[in-house]
Amino acid sequence: MAEPAYKRRRTNQRSPSPPTYKLDDDNDDNVELYVPVAQRRQAKLAKLTSWGNSSEQTARQQQLEQEEREDEEREEERKREKARKERTLLMEAQEVHSKKAEEDSKKTEQEKAEEVDAEILAAIASRRKLASDLELAKGVSYADSLKTSWRPPRFIAARSEEQHQRLREKYHIIVDGEDPPPPIENFTDMKVPDVLVKFLKSKRITKPTPIQLQGIPTAFAGRDMIGIAFTGSGKTLAFCLPIIMFALEEETRLPYVRGEGPVGVILCPSRELATQTYENVLTWTAAMAKDGKYPQLNTLLCIGGIAMGEQSHVLNKGLHIVVATPGRLIDMLEKRRFTFDNCKYLCMDEADRMIDLGFEDDVRNIMSFFKRQRQTLLFSATMPRKIQDFAQQSLVKPVLVNVGRAGAANLDVLQVVEYVKQEAKMVYLLECLQKTPPPVIIFSENKNEVDDIQEYLLLKGVEAVAIHGSKTQEERQYAIKSFKSGAKDVMVASGVASKGLDFNDIQHVIIFSMPKEIEDYVHQIGRTGRSGKTGIATTFVNMNTPEQTLLDLKYLLMEAGQKVPPFLQSIDDPRAAQGGSLKGCPVCGGLGHGISNCPKLEDTQRRQMASHRGGDDRGGGGY
Numbered sequence: 001m002a003e004p005a006y007k008r009r010r011t012n013q014r015s016p017s018p019p020t021y022k023l024d025d026d027n028d029d030n031v032e033l034y035v036p037v038a039q040r041r042q043a044k045l046a047k048l049t050s051w052g053n054s055s056e057q058t059a060r061q062q063q064l065e066q067e068e069r070e071d072e073e074r075e076e077e078r079k080r081e082k083a084r085k086e087r088t089l090l091m092e093a094q095e096v097h098s099k100k101a102e103e104d105s106k107k108t109e110q111e112k113a114e115e116v117d118a119e120i121l122a123a124i125a126s127r128r129k130l131a132s133d134l135e136l137a138k139g140v141s142y143a144d145s146l147k148t149s150w151r152p153p154r155f156i157a158a159r160s161e162e163q164h165q166r167l168r169e170k171y172h173i174i175v176d177g178e179d180p181p182p183p184i185e186n187f188t189d190m191k192v193p194d195v196l197v198k199f200l201k202s203k204r205i206t207k208p209t210p211i212q213l214q215g216i217p218t219a220f221a222g223r224d225m226i227g228i229a230f231t232g233s234g235k236t237l238a239f240c241l242p243i244i245m246f247a248l249e250e251e252t253r254l255p256y257v258r259g260e261g262p263v264g265v266i267l268c269p270s271r272e273l274a275t276q277t278y279e280n281v282l283t284w285t286a287a288m289a290k291d292g293k294y295p296q297l298n299t300l301l302c303i304g305g306i307a308m309g310e311q312s313h314v315l316n317k318g319l320h321i322v323v324a325t326p327g328r329l330i331d332m333l334e335k336r337r338f339t340f341d342n343c344k345y346l347c348m349d350e351a352d353r354m355i356d357l358g359f360e361d362d363v364r365n366i367m368s369f370f371k372r373q374r375q376t377l378l379f380s381a382t383m384p385r386k387i388q389d390f391a392q393q394s395l396v397k398p399v400l401v402n403v404g405r406a407g408a409a410n411l412d413v414l415q416v417v418e419y420v421k422q423e424a425k426m427v428y429l430l431e432c433l434q435k436t437p438p439p440v441i442i443f444s445e446n447k448n449e450v451d452d453i454q455e456y457l458l459l460k461g462v463e464a465v466a467i468h469g470s471k472t473q474e475e476r477q478y479a480i481k482s483f484k485s486g487a488k489d490v491m492v493a494s495g496v497a498s499k500g501l502d503f504n505d506i507q508h509v510i511i512f513s514m515p516k517e518i519e520d521y522v523h524q525i526g527r528t529g530r531s532g533k534t535g536i537a538t539t540f541v542n543m544n545t546p547e548q549t550l551l552d553l554k555y556l557l558m559e560a561g562q563k564v565p566p567f568l569q570s571i572d573d574p575r576a577a578q579g580g581s582l583k584g585c586p587v588c589g590g591l592g593h594g595i596s597n598c599p600k601l602e603d604t605q606r607r608q609m610a611s612h613r614g615g616d617d618r619g620g621g622g623y
């Protein structure tokens with residue numbers, strides 16, 4: 001009687017068969033069960049010798065031995081095949097690895113560094129477009145620039161593109177973008193009203209500077225633009241004139257009444273810069289209204305630290321132009337003190353600084369108050385490639401107008417770099433002040449040091465005022481006013497006063513402590529040598545100045561054809577030893593380092609981390 005199946009299974013469990021192994025894990029259909037040779041031989045021998053006479057058994061024995069030899073050979077072959085397979089995989093892996101190593105070894109250190117730089121740049125380039133949240137959410141994008149009624153004079157429009165290009169080359173203007181408007185060499189041909197041309201002449205502004213010559217026609221034509229030109233080259237007029245002309249056109253067509261406007265807004269990263277731009281706009285609009293031929297335009301200064309009640313007389317009329325810092329502007333828009341329902345023009349001065357200072361979201365917020373397409377203009381003396389690329393994506397058919405390398409120093413400034421020991425700085429400062437007559441600006445990176453320098457100078461009988469971020473709005477205004485009017489000879493300032501401020505005929509800029517970021521240095525020395533005049537900048541460096549900064553400085557001096565002192569000459573660029581070209585940093589424009597060593601990037605990341613932790617680390621006094 002056959003045993004029940006469950007019992008047989010139990011028996012098998014008690015005397016288990018020898019273990020079997022799969023040879024080929026990848027293919028279950030062809031599984032070949034492997035029984036070790038010794039076991040196979042023993043089983044076979046027992047089977048063959050268990051029957052027949054002795055000669056038959058001997059013959060079977062020999063046959064068995066023969067089979068065993070064949071088995072062994074097969075076994076050897078199987079082992080060799082297995083080893084071959086394993087070796088091939090290993091070798092393949094090794095080959096791939098050594099090929100990559102060979103390719104890597106062919107790359108210069110410079111190429112490897114460039115690859116790393118490109119990776120870092122790609123990682124930080126993931127910004128959102130500079131557009132309003134509504135536009136972003138709805139995917140609204142405009143295909144065409146804003147239409148304006150301005151046309152260049154016929155004789156200029158009739159010129160060929162080659163002729164335009166020759167003119168640009170004459171003034172070292174580089175333009176980029178589709179179908180750029182023509183450069184125009186005088187204000188009258190730009191169709192600027194005679195009264196304003198006369199007024200500008202009275203201020204010794206007779207011929208447009210290169211950025212004006214290409215930038216004003218570009219803005220008049222309604223094109224979005226990025227304008228880059230060195231410090232003191234007249235960017236303010238280039239972006240104020242178009243807004244004034246658009247406002248005039250609107251007001252002439254149908255006068256603005258209370259609650260209407262503005263036509264356009266100019267955004268600045270600091271209160272001081274906004275105040276200065278506002279004063280320029282007031283001067284130019286007043287000059288036009290003076291002879292009664294043109295209507296009076298109303299301009300509002302919208303910055304933190306001043307009571308808006310003071311300006312209620314402007315808000316009680318139709319409003320044409322607003323000059324603002326981001327924080328106060330948002331506040332006013334949210335309170336609906338005015339709206340951007342008919343606003344068509346947005347200009348950001350020192351646009352890169354605005355983004356650097358963390359105003360990117362504020363700018364986007366401001367954009368969301370626009371109800372229709374706007375013309376957007378971004379201006380700066382230093383606009384590194386990273387911000388240019390990012391900004392270009394946010395504009396409509398933009399024209400890039402570039403006069404000189406973004407971040408290059410103004411060639412009208414004689415740059416002198418001196419090695420001065422920390423403890424000798426104060427005394428040497430007095431000696432340095434003798435180089436030129438006043439007015440002189442002294443820059444320091446540190447607020448306490450600004451105060452110390454002012455105190456020291458006052459003790460020595462020098463009429464000095466001081467300005468930095470911890471001063472009250474009144475103190476800041478007093479310092480600027482008394483220095484501008486000539487009542488004070490020396491202004492001691494921290495970085496806040498450096499960018500964009502236009503003081504009359506500064507003879508000498510002394511940089512008491514060299515800023516870490518070379519862009520700041522470019523802006524600081526740029527307070528002299530403005531509107532075609534020459535000036536001197538003396539910079540103190542010593543062993544406290546980071547080598548990286550000194551290297552940036554060395555290259556900047558070389559680029560500007562300035563004297564490089566021996567202690568700077570002796571600093572070697574570690575990148576030079578690695579071969580290849582020494583490109584400027586795309587984040588800050590510094591020529592002495594790549595992106596991986598960028599102090600500005602480090603600083604931005606530090607600030608971002610601080611703001612993630614909840615701190616508001618924004619500087620610049622933009623509110």
Ligand SMILES: Nc1ncnc2c1ncn2[C@@H]1O[C@H](COP(=O)(O)OP(=O)(O)OP(=O)(O)O)[C@@H](O)[C@H]1O
Binds near residue numbers: 204230499501502
């Ligand atoms: N076409 C011109 N001819 C002569 N002087 C001019 C001209 N345009 C502007 N200026 C004068 O040049 C000075 C510097 O101009 P502005 O402040 O606009 O420079 P900027 O390019 O904005 O400099 P920054 O980058 O430092 O802000 C001003 O005093 C201005 O009146």
